[in-house]
Amino acid sequence: MRKTxxxxxxxxxxxNLDQLEGPLATxxxxxxFVLVTLFMLSNLSYGLLEVKIPRPNQIVxxxxxxxxxxxxxxxxxxxxxxxxxxxxxxxxxxxxxxxISELSKDQFEALLLNSVxxxxxxxxxxxxxxxxxxxxxxxxxxxxxxSVMWTESHFDVYARSHVNAMGLMQVxxxxxLFLSRKLNRPVTKExxxxxxxHPRFNIEMGVYFLGRLxxxxxxxxxxxxxxxxxxxxxxxxxxxxxxxxxxxxxxxxVRGHYRLLTLEFKKQVMSKPRPYEMTYVVAERxxxxxxxxxxxxxxSNTALPLLAKSQSLFSKTYL
Numbered sequence: 090m091r092k093t094x095x096x097x098x099x100x101x102x103x104x105n106l107d108q109l110e111g112p113l114a115t116x117x118x119x120x121x122f123v124l125v126t127l128f129m130l131s132n133l134s135y136g137l138l139e140v141k142i143p144r145p146n147q148i149v150x151x152x153x154x155x156x157x158x159x160x161x162x163x164x165x166x167x168x169x170x171x172x173x174x175x176x177x178x179x180x181x182x183x184x185x186x187x188x189i190s191e192l193s194k195d196q197f198e199a200l201l202l203n204s205v206x207x208x209x210x211x212x213x214x215x216x217x218x219x220x221x222x223x224x225x226x227x228x229x230x231x232x233x234x235x236s237v238m239w240t241e242s243h244f245d246v247y248a249r250s251h252v253n254a255m256g257l258m259q260v261x262x263x264x265x266l267f268l269s270r271k272l273n274r275p276v277t278k279e280x281x282x283x284x285x286x287h288p289r290f291n292i293e294m295g296v297y298f299l300g301r302l303x304x305x306x307x308x309x310x311x312x313x314x315x316x317x318x319x320x321x322x323x324x325x326x327x328x329x330x331x332x333x334x335x336x337x338x339x340x341x342x343v344r345g346h347y348r349l350l351t352l353e354f355k356k357q358v359m360s361k362p363r364p365y366e367m368t369y370v371v372a373e374r375x376x377x378x379x380x381x382x383x384x385x386x387x388x389s390n391t392a393l394p395l396l397a398k399s400q401s402l403f404s405k406t407y408l
Contacts, residue, residue, distance in 0.1 A: 166193035212244040223296040236346040258295025268294040
């Protein structure tokens with residue numbers, strides 16, 4: 090019986106091995122096998138198609154065994170990151186701030202804008218990027234920052250209190266002078282008075298001060314009261330054993346605004362599984378290009394079929 094081997098992608102091409110003698114026939118056979126293998130691997134992008142082009146909500150990893158949404162972030166729009174903000178379960182609603190990065194900056198800003206009353210949205214929209222940028226810079230809870238801003242000024246840049254606190258975050262001139270020095274911007278009292286009237290500096294000082302108070306008092310509740318009453322008065326009450334933040338109208342307002350601002354975030358983001366909880370991880374064993382094509386027998390110097398080791402070469406681990 091005549092034996093033939095045909096290449097399926099080349100119409101009508103066949104080779105009669107009866108016309109070839111032993112070593113030559115073997116060489117031709119392995120040459121054809123290598124060519125077919127190269128063709129298959131080129132279509133499969135060398136077995137790494139899943140890693141190079143991840144599908145939506147699919148998390149993949151390569152030799153470094155990266156688990157989670159790291160690779161997907163490369164193809165997403167820029168987002169805000171608050172992974173280093175201390176998580177509080179009791180005081181302000183237990184919001185997972187690290188999940189803010191699952192939204193793009195535009196999406197998160199739109200979510201916050203739609204969480205405030207319609208009559209405040211136009212004012213608020215002017216300062217959302219600044220407020221979130223400063224909150225990210227100093228790693229302060231952005232919902233808390235905006236809740237305080239909402240309570241202090243209702244997003245009115247020209248707001249001024251009876252004690253001469255100014256701007257969006259209602260910073261006192263004396264506090265502005267103190268904070269400017271802490272921010273390595275030593276200025277005169279007159280210039281500090283001008284700075285706190287500028288929206289960007291006003292927001293930065295307020296955000297920095299909130300973060301400082303949060304660090305000093307250890308929780309958001311006491312820090313909120315201290316922002317309103319002053320840290321000295323809060324410490325004095327604590328040293329005297331008096332209650333702090335009990336039946337406090339200012340604290341209740343900030344908490345109420347915090348609940349409104351986080352309501353949609355909890356529905357749209359926190360109610361869903363994290364991206365890597367909905368997917369599997371593909372882990373490729375690191376190999377060289379030559380290893381994936383053929384395995385060389387050092388004794389006979391003969392190319393061995395790749396299919397003999399296909400299971401180890403293209404094994405996938407599903408977690």
